[in-house]
Amino acid sequence: MKKIVVTGGAGFIGSHLTAELVVQGYAVVVLDDFSTASDENITSLRQKENVELVQGSITDLPRLQKLFEGVDYVFHQAAMARVPRSIEDPLTVNQVNITGTLNVLLAARDNSVKKVVFASSSSVYGDTSVLPQREDLMANPLSPYALTKLTGEYYCTIFRQIYGLATVCLRYFNVYGPGQSPHSQYAMVIPAFIDRVARNLPPVIHGDGEQSRDFTFIQDVVQANILAAKSTAEGIYNIGSGRSITINQLAEKIIKLMQKDLKPIHEKGRLGDVKHALADITKAKSFGYEPEWSLENGLKETITAMSRKAR
Numbered sequence: 001m002k003k004i005v006v007t008g009g010a011g012f013i014g015s016h017l018t019a020e021l022v023v024q025g026y027a028v029v030v031l032d033d034f035s036t037a038s039d040e041n042i043t044s045l046r047q048k049e050n051v052e053l054v055q056g057s058i059t060d061l062p063r064l065q066k067l068f069e070g071v072d073y074v075f076h077q078a079a080m081a082r083v084p085r086s087i088e089d090p091l092t093v094n095q096v097n098i099t100g101t102l103n104v105l106l107a108a109r110d111n112s113v114k115k116v117v118f119a120s121s122s123s124v125y126g127d128t129s130v131l132p133q134r135e136d137l138m139a140n141p142l143s144p145y146a147l148t149k150l151t152g153e154y155y156c157t158i159f160r161q162i163y164g165l166a167t168v169c170l171r172y173f174n175v176y177g178p179g180q181s182p183h184s185q186y187a188m189v190i191p192a193f194i195d196r197v198a199r200n201l202p203p204v205i206h207g208d209g210e211q212s213r214d215f216t217f218i219q220d221v222v223q224a225n226i227l228a229a230k231s232t233a234e235g236i237y238n239i240g241s242g243r244s245i246t247i248n249q250l251a252e253k254i255i256k257l258m259q260k261d262l263k264p265i266h267e268k269g270r271l272g273d274v275k276h277a278l279a280d281i282t283k284a285k286s287f288g289y290e291p292e293w294s295l296e297n298g299l300k301e302t303i304t305a306m307s308r309k310a311r
Contacts, residue, residue, distance in 0.1 A: 003071050005029045007058055007104060008078030010037035012180050013119065013172075013221060015045065017075055020222045022048050031067060032078065033057045040309075041179055058100035064107035073229050074116045076104050079148075083123065083272040086145035097148035098155075105159045105167070115166040117229050118156050121149040122173040122214070122240070122277050131244075132280035135171070135236045143272030153236060160234060168228045170221075173240030173279045177218030177298065178305030189247065190215065190299070193254045194306050202262045203255070207269030209248035212276045214240040217293035217301075224289045231287035240279025241291045257299055 004021055008014040009030030015037070021028050027050045030042070034055055045051045056063045058078045068074065079097050080086065086093040101118070108116045125133045126140030141147040156167035180188055182195035193203040216239060224239045245253070251264040281289065293301075 002073065003027045003029070004073045004075065005031060005068060005071050006075045006077060007031045008076075008119075010034055010042045010045075010053070011077060012041065013175060013218065014075075014077040015041035015179065016177070016218050017077065017222050017225055018045060018051065020226065022051055024226070026050070028052070029054060029067060029071070031056055031058070038179070038181060057096075058103055059095060061103040061106060064103050065110060068107040068111040068113060071111060072114050074104060074108050074113050075119075075225055075229070076101065076116055077119045079119065081145070083143040083145045084270055086143050086148070087272055090144040093144050093148055097145070098151050101152040102155055105155055105165065109159060109163045109165045113165070115168065115229055116156065117225050118152055118167060118169045120153050120169045120171045120236070121146065122171050122238070122279065123274065124150040124153070124171065125274070125277070127274050128276075131276060132242070132278040133238065134280040135238060135283055142274060146272070157235075166234055168233050169236045170224060170228060170239045171236060171279075172221060173214040173216050173238065173277055175216050175218055175221050177302055179218075180302075182306070189213075189250070190254070190302060191306065193251055194258070194303055197254055197258050197260050197262060198307065200260065200262070203251045203264045205247050205251060205264050205266050206273070207247075207266070209251070209264065209266065210246050211273065212244040212246045212278065213250075214242070214244045214277050214279045215250075215295055215298070216240050216291065217298035220291040220293055223292075224284065227288045233287040237284040237287075237289075238279040238281050239284060239289065240281055241293075241295065242279055242281045243295065244276070244278040245295065253296070254299060254303075257296075257303060
């Protein structure tokens, strides 16, 4: 049985990834400091025989060195996420996302890990008039968070070139799905919209709402990680749906799906937000990635899951 470490494995993406790896028969060690993870994300994981939950931080290199002994693959999902939070506290995001990623790579190198799959972000592109965004487009990070993800990619490249550590960086485009919290002030737009509409409150749009995003369902992201790990793929790959929608259109779609009569309200735009994001996923198709979830089906699944949880 192959042994895998998922950093940030109790978080939204990490817990979904861990659950699928367990189904596929892997022994999984979940490393998380549980600072932002929801207990509901890991309730089912606690009952699995082939899952070990470890409370710790990626900033603790000696802990990582010991934890990575005998490990085949590392899925590095842990990060201090969200653009607004990084603007408020750039020092902490630097320590966690840059130093933490360096620690992961060092421990992986020293323990002869077969491959590290790094969770990067489409935010590294910044604002660009070139759509869809391809991996060879010049990066233009607009926030400390985006900068830390770009730095992580550079570190992955250096460790691959100098030390021979296999690394693959996946640039996620607006991941959503069941289990994503709507309650944080940094909550992603889809769960935040669904939560408000469910309470008969109008969704709140930051800015004019004409900014567009490529929303990617969580199960597609999970499959992308596993496919990238199993393949010979190395380097940087976009992971999106290959389709975009404006935030105004998204709000209308959610209101319609939930059969409510509401009109969105607009507030001031957020610093560091990009105007448009749309993934060119041609390169990722080379290792078998093919998104299976349409936005409508993904939204329905997410709405159903959030409604069930609210009962």
